[in-house]
Amino acid sequence: MPDQLWWFLARASGLVTLGASGGSVIWGLLLSTRLIRRRSLPKWLLDLHRFLGALTIAFLVLHVGALVADSFVHFGVADVLVPFHSSWRTVAVGWGVIAAYVLVAVEATSLLRRRLPRRWWARVHLSSFVAFALSVLHAATAGTDRSNRLFVVLTFAMCAVVVFLTLVRILSASSSPTSQPLPSPNP
Numbered sequence: 420m421p422d423q424l425w426w427f428l429a430r431a432s433g434l435v436t437l438g439a440s441g442g443s444v445i446w447g448l449l450l451s452t453r454l455i456r457r458r459s460l461p462k463w464l465l466d467l468h469r470f471l472g473a474l475t476i477a478f479l480v481l482h483v484g485a486l487v488a489d490s491f492v493h494f495g496v497a498d499v500l501v502p503f504h505s506s507w508r509t510v511a512v513g514w515g516v517i518a519a520y521v522l523v524a525v526e527a528t529s530l531l532r533r534r535l536p537r538r539w540w541a542r543v544h545l546s547s548f549v550a551f552a553l554s555v556l557h558a559a560t561a562g563t564d565r566s567n568r569l570f571v572v573l574t575f576a577m578c579a580v581v582v583f584l585t586l587v588r589i590l591s592a593s594s595s596p597t598s599q600p601l602p603s604p605n606p
Contacts, residue, residue: 423491
């Protein structure tokens with residue numbers, strides 16, 4: 420096995436985590452706007468959003484685990500669990516730790532949605548925007564691929580789509596006094 424296997428796994432899983440997180444936010448925005456007809460919404464469309472959220476968490480765990488297992492930068496458990504504890508790019512890694520906690524909170528409340536008041540779930544779910552923004556900030560400041568042109572272009576495009584769909588969502592919600600809620604995720 421190459422000496423840098425864990426480092427490559429940490430990098431790759433970090434990129435997949437960012438992509439899946441962005442995909443989940445984009446898909447959630449598409450589902451909550453009028454760009455997709457909601458009346459005949461197939462169940463698999465909502466399931467895709469849920470799958471992308473779960474995929475984000477799975478690759479996040481892989482990313483953190485690979486960082487701890489790697490000997491290139493020497494991340495300890497506290498470095499990946501305590502914001503701003505790492506001695507390597509302290510602030511940049513701190514943003515990633517905070518983003519991870521927010522992502523876990525969003526996923527956990529989504530899994531517990533039936534047992535939570537809708538208002539609580541919705542507020543925590545809105546924090547997925549914060550998690551996405553912090554993830555992008557983390558990748559752009561701590562990620563070793565931040566100077567890769569493909570990474571820059573794809574990340575910029577993903578952010579542009581999120582901003583555009585967020586504006587569509589805000590404008591569509593403010594233009595209709597009776598905006599319809601998302602379909603229930605549980606049959």
